[in-house]
Amino acid sequence: MAPRHPSTRPRRLPLLLLAVVLLLPALVACGEASSPTASSGGGGGTTPTTASGSPGAGGDKGVIRIYSSWPLTGSSQKLGQDMVDSVKLAIEDRNGTVAGYTIEYVPLDDATAAQGTWDAGKEAENANKVVADPDAMVYIGTYNSGAAKISIPILNVAKMAMISPANTYPGLTKAAEGVVEANEPDVYYPNGVRNYCRVCPTxxxxxxxxxxxxxxxxxxxxxxxxxxxxxxxxxxxxxxxxxxxxxxxxxxxxxxxxxxxxxxxxxxxxxxxxxxxxxxxxxxxxxxxxxxxxxxxxxxxxxxxxxxxxxxxxxxxxxxxxxxxxxxxxxxGGLPGSELTGKGADWYRKFKEKYGHEPDAYAAYAYEAASVALAAIEKAGVKDREKIREALVNTKDFDGLLGTWSFTETCDTTLTKMxxxxxxxxxxxxxxxxxxxx
Amino acid sequence: MDQLIQTLLFGLSNGFVIALIALGYTLVYGIIQLINFAHGEIYMIGSFMALTVITTAGVSWTDPVGARLVVIVLALMAAMLFAGSINFLVDRVAYRRLRRAPRLAPLITAIGFSFVLQNIGIWWKGARPLQFPALLPPTNILTDWLHLDTTITFSIPMLFVMVVTVPLLLLLRWFVRNTRLGKAMRATAQDRDAAALMGIDVNRTISLTFLLGGLMAGAAGLINGLYNNQVVFNMGFFAGLMAFTAAVLGGIGNLTGAVLGGIFLGLVGALSDSYLQAQWTPAIVFAVLVLVIVFKPSGLLGEQVADRA
The missing domain is CATH 3.40.50.2300 (Response regulator)
Known part of the structure; x- marks a missing residue:
């Protein structure tokens, strides 16, 4: 046994602190939610990655920007990419212009590599970034219901229309006994009006x-x-x-x-x-x-x-x-792409032709969400968040690729086929x- | 009764994997008092290397036993050497420059390196969980070989975990206790300056320690791959957390303690999964850690300075 040298005596306090530090990432998800980051205004600091369709076709009234937010890294990567591709398809089907405006589409990622799945801080950042962009009119997303909880209130205050292809948690739009919290869904709409709709059954x-x-x-x-x-x-x-x-x-x-x-x-x-x-x-x-x-x-x-x-x-x-x-x-909560009929079958064929693989189940819903959003912009006819929001929540008898459906009072779809x-x-x-x- | 034995067996297998990773923490802490947060990621990199070797060789469970065994041995060596070299390199590039810096500096550097390595992982294999080919047949040794009438499963992958882990642990222990280099490691751990005065090349000894820790992590990478059949770029974080806990539990800096700590955690986790609600498992594991630090700050076995390295 060698004598114990004072300089080698272990210090225990740092160890205890470290145990706490190690647990921090688990808590970050709850802690970061309220950090508005986008202050750059203008283009929101992001260059639009797609100005789909043929730019020469029209759009003399200016640009309307549509954002989407769902995981593009982590284990949902492929389905996220399919949904992005499907939104692009919806914009292309309208030649990239609606009501005289050029439609630009910016897909945002709400997942971080470190988490491997959606991240509350990232989702809040996305929502705030979009609100800060004066050209942004519609927010398509999210994929995860938990992420929607964070972005709905942020966008609600800005009266911006939000439409989700995939959130199925009931409490985001309606009360259901034993399933949702007592203060849901009102807690998500500080503004008192509905700005959030979804195209999938809950x-x-x-x-x-x-x-x-x-x-x-x-x-x-x-x-x-x-x-x-x-x-x-x-x-x-x-x-x-x-x-x-x-x-x-x-x-x-x-x-x-x-x-x-x-x-x-x-x-x-x-x-x-x-x-x-x-x-x-x-x-x-x-x-x-x-x-x-x-x-x-x-x-x-x-x-x-x-x-x-x-x-x-x-x-x-x-x-x-x-x-x-x-x-x-x-x-x-619907039919897979290959079982769709009519417009849905056309879309399925087109998607496979263009991207060369089976679309993920939610790709059809991403297309539907984008089409409803574009239809709302057309109906509103002006670049005004409030008017577009109003047009969206009042969508009735929409003839889309999932069939003909309307939004209910809570802004849920009337479709029930699963x-x-x-x-x-x-x-x-x-x-x-x-x-x-x- | 069967359920208890079964649970303990699963816990033991998980515990061995944790123990292998914990050794890397404890070795490095013992010698330079650095908690190497990038260690979990070294383990991930090791398992990715093993996966690469196995996919390149193109074997699957339908190939003959001999071919599979050769590939497994190759993958084990590749994973160990690769993880060991990466750990060595990280030390050479980053930590060595901070040897005389305050302790917080290398610590933060280690956290930074864990992010770097995670991103290398994403770049290398993508962000999705990947299927690790099941090269070992899921044969239940108890019923299929020994013809026992039991519902307990003790499969070949579980045996494999133990058969590979135990010799590695003994070998490492022997190396540190009985070789010249091991002696140098222990001397450096006790007093770096005095060791240098005695003619020990301290930097080389520390590098060797990182290499050894990396070798163990690489082995854990392959073993976990073949046992759990799934790898993902961020698996190092949780594994590192468990291993670190195991190392502290056993008395950080103590080799035997790290192994016992790993096995203990594996068993506690499995028992909690099996007899309590699974959502409480992490809470219980870390509650155990807190209790041990509060009541026995030096860990279960305490710190044996002569053993430390």
């Missing part, structure tokens, strides 16, 4: 549809997991409640998982001992759905069904889960159309 419909479908598939005992996020937990609660109502036995849950954990084998061992027929996961590919399925198979639950909501209904999920994805079920799909031979395959409210 989770209280989708979760119920999923439970009914699970029963139809022969499940009697189900176990419910979620990722503790707004979207995932919300839909898991609806699933569990509906399952009880229709006579399924809910063995446990909704139980939250830590989506950063590298391994869920122990959790799956517990679930296996309860012998379920089906495991439902309220969550996303981003929140480790792939690993969950792998570990469920790894502990020997090979003939147990696994079902998730639209958040796992994407190619990224199959890439993440690998062979374990085979046989997994997912519901989706679908169920399953992974077969490494690809999502349409199984059947599901009707909400069955």
């Amino acid at each position: 989770d209280e419909l989708q979760g119920a549809v999923a439970a009914n479908w699970a029963k139809e598939l022969g499940a009697q005992k189900v176990y419910v997991l979620d990722d503790t996020q707004l979207y995932g937990h919300g839909i898991a609660v609806v699933f569990a409640n509906t399952a009880r109502e229709i006579g399924l036995e809910v063995l446990g849950g909704p139980e939250g998982i830590d989506y950063k954990a590298p391994d869920y084998r122990a959790l799956m061992t517990k679930i296996k001992s309860l012998d379920p027929d089906l495991i439902y996961f309220g969550g996303l590919t981003d929140t480790n759905a792939g690993k969950l399925v792998q570990d469920m198979r790894a502990v020997g639950m090979t003939d147990v069904m696994f079902m998730g909501p639209d958040g796992i209904f994407n190619d990224d999920f199959i890439k993440a889960a690998g062979p374990a994805a085979e046989g997994v079920y997912a519901t989706f 679908s169920g799909s399953q992974v077969k031979d490494g690809k999502w395959t349409f199984v059947k159309a599901l009707e909400a409210g069955v």
Whole structure:
């Protein structure tokens, strides 16, 4: 034993401090939300990446800028890119001009590399940047419901129209008992008027549809997991409640998982001992759905069904889960691109021709959101945020690629058609159309 | 009972992976009192290297056992050497210049390097979670080989984790205790100036420590890939957090402590997943850390200075 030299004596306080520092990133998501960053005015500091269509065709009244905000890095990268491409397609279909204005489109990314998924600070930054741009008239987004919670109030104060292709959390627009917070949705609209609409049906419909479908598939005992996020937990609660109502036995849950954990084998061992027929996961590919399925198979639950909501209904999920994805079920708040008819079928063909691959399920909704936004600009006829907002929320009998639909009083779509799909031979395959409210 | 044994087995496998990463933290801390925050990212880089070797070789689980084993050994060596060199380089480029600077400076540099390495990871493999080919068959040794009538799974990947990890741990321990270089490391850890006066090349010894820590992280990268079958560019953060916790838990600077800390964390996590609600697992793990720091600031095993390096 060598004598202990004073200079080598360890100091413990820094260690304790470090433990705190290490935990900080987890808290940043809540802390950064209110930092207005865009003060550059003018172009908002960003150069528009696309002035789609043929610029010579018109637009003598000036420029209207449309922004979108959803993840373009992280595990939702491919679907984010498909949605951007689809918005571009919608603008091209109008030759890049509406009501005499040239339409410019700027896709923003609300994910950070460090998080790998959407980031509250980034979303707030995007919304503030758009508000500061006088040419910005419409904000298309977000993908994640939690992100919309942050941007809706910011845009509401600026009376800017916001339209989401993919937010399915009910509380953003309406009250639903047991699913949303007591102060929702009014808390998001400090201005008192609605500025936020969405073109996809919400989770209280989708979760119920999923439970009914699970029963139809022969499940009697189900176990419910979620990722503790707004979207995932919300839909898991609806699933569990509906399952009880229709006579399924809910063995446990909704139980939250830590989506950063590298391994869920122990959790799956517990679930296996309860012998379920089906495991439902309220969550996303981003929140480790792939690993969950792998570990469920790894502990020997090979003939147990696994079902998730639209958040796992994407190619990224199959890439993440690998062979374990085979046989997994997912519901989706609409029909997949390949099942669309009429205008939708045209769009599907065009998308495949132009970009050379299957569009992600939400690409059609991104197109629809962009078209509704463009139609609202046309109806308003002037470059005025308030007038465009008013035109948007009053959209009725819109003839789009999802069918003919209107916005309700809460600015939700009147569409209720949903679908169920399953992974077969490494690809999502349409199984059947599901009707909400069955 | 079966469920308990099963849970403990899973916890043990996870614990070994954490232990391998924790060694890198503890080695470096022991010798220069730096918490190398970039260490988790070294582990990620190692697993990416292993993935590259395996995809380049183009083997899958349908290939013969021999071919798979050769590729696994190659991938293990490549991952270890690559991660080790990167760790060595980071020290050479960044930390060495700050050797005499206040302690906070290299610490912040380490945090900076973890971002640099994460972005290299994104640039290299993209931002999506990637499937790591399952080269090891999921055969359950207990039922398929030993013909036991049990519901417990002890699969080949789990055995692999232990079979590779344990010798590495013993080898490292032996190296630090019984070789000249190991002696130099321990001397440097005790008193850098005195060690230099005795003719030990301190800088070379510190570089060697980073190399060793990187080797362990690289091995953990491959082992985790083959066991968990999924890699992603930001996996280093959480793994690093767990490993750091394990190192502190065992008494930072103490090799045996880091291993025990890793195994302990693996078991606590698995038990919490299995018997409590999974959402409490991180809270429980870090509550354990806080309790240990409060009541036993030197960690479970305390700090053995002679052992430290």
